[in-house]
Amino acid sequence: MRSIKYAAAVAALSATALSAQAATLDDVKARGELNCVVSTGVAGFAFPDDSGKWSGFDVDFCRAVAAAVVGDGQKVKFVPTTGKTRFTVLNSGEGDILFRNTTETMSRDADLKLSFLPVNYYDGQGFMVPTALGVTSAKDLDGASVCIQTGTTTELNLADFFRINNISYEPVPVETNAEAQTNYLGGRCDVYTTDASGLASTRSTFENPDEHAILPEIISKEPLGGAVRHGDDQWFDIGKWVVNALIAAEELGITQANAAEMAKEAGDNPSVNRLLGSEGEFGSMIGLDGQWALRAIEAVGNYGEIFDRNIGPDTAIALQRGLNAQWSDGGILYAAPIR
Secondary structure (H helix, E strand, O other): OHHHHHHHHHHHHHHHHHHHHOHHHHHHHHHOOEEEEEEOOEOOOEEEOOOOOEEOHHHHHHHHHHHHHHOOOOOEEEEEEOOOOHHHHHHOOOOOEEOOOOEOOHHHHHOOOEEEEEEEEEEOEEEEEEHHHOOOOHHHOOOEEEEEEOOOHHHHHHHHHHHHOOOOEEEEEEOOHHHHHHHHHOOOOOEEEEEHHHHHHHHHOOOOHHHEEEOOOOOOOEEEEEEEEOOOHHHHHHHHHHHHHHHHHHHHOOOOOOHHHHHHHOOOOHHHHHHHOOOOOHHHHOOOOOOHHHHHHHHHOOHHHHHHHHOOOOOOOOOOOHHHOEHHHOOOEOOOOOO
C-alpha cells in the first residue's frame, strides 16, 4: 500500500513538473502572440519606426521564434526595457523570451535564474569619444567623465578597466541608450562606453558620425544572446534550437528565398532534410511540428541574411562579421547539429 501511495505521489509530482515545463509554450500558443523583451531602441538591433513597427537584428530573432511557434513572424508584441528592468520584466512573466543585447554571465544564470540561448553575437566593450578631444587610446582617459548605462556588465567592466590601469573617471549614470546619446552629444560626458556594436549603432545616428571615434581597445568579452526563465526546459529548447537553426541554415546554403523549395525537393543532404523537416521527427521533440525551422527561416532568413540586412557592411551600422562569421569562414559561429 505504501509503495502504491509513493508511486502515486511521484506520478503527481512528475505531472506537475511537466505541466510547469509546458506553461510558456501553451501560453504563447493560446495567446497567438509572442511577448518578446527588447531594448528601448538601438539602431540596427531593435528600433521602432514612426508607425511603431519594430525592426533589427534582435527583432528578427523574436520573429523567428514566433514563426516557429505560432506560425507567423509578425505575431510579436515587443516589450521595450532598460538595462535595469529587462530581467525583472522577463522573470515576472511580462515577456516570454528576451533578445536585448544581453551578455551571458554566471550571476545572471545562477543568481537571476536565467537560461541563456546560444550566443548570437560575439561582442566586446569599447569607448567612443569626440575626435576633437584628440584621444587615441582608452588609457589616455584619466579624469574623463563617462556615460554608462546602469544595471549592465559595462558598468562593472568600466570600473575594472580604470582600476587595473590606475586611472580615474567620473561616472555619469544613464538608463537608456537614448539618454546616453543625449548626454554625450550635449557634453555632459566626455566618453560613452558600451558594447562595440552598440557604439557603432549609436554613432550611425549622429548628424556627423566622422566627428566621433571608437577607440581601439576592447576591454571585455560580451557573448550576447537571448534568454528565458529557469524552470521551463521545453521553452528553453525551442529558443535554443531556433537560434541554432538560423545559424545552421547559413552554413547549409538555405535562404529565405530557397527554403521552401529545398524542403519540397528533399535532396541528398540529410542535414538539410532534418533541418527543414523532410526527414526525422525533430519538431515533436520540442513540442512543435516538423516545419518549425522552415517557418523561422522563411520569416527572417538565415543568420547571415539577418546580420547583413540589419547591421552588416552595407548598412549605416557597417559592422564586419569578424568573430560572428561562420566557423568555416574564420569566425567562431557554430551551430549544434540537428540530428
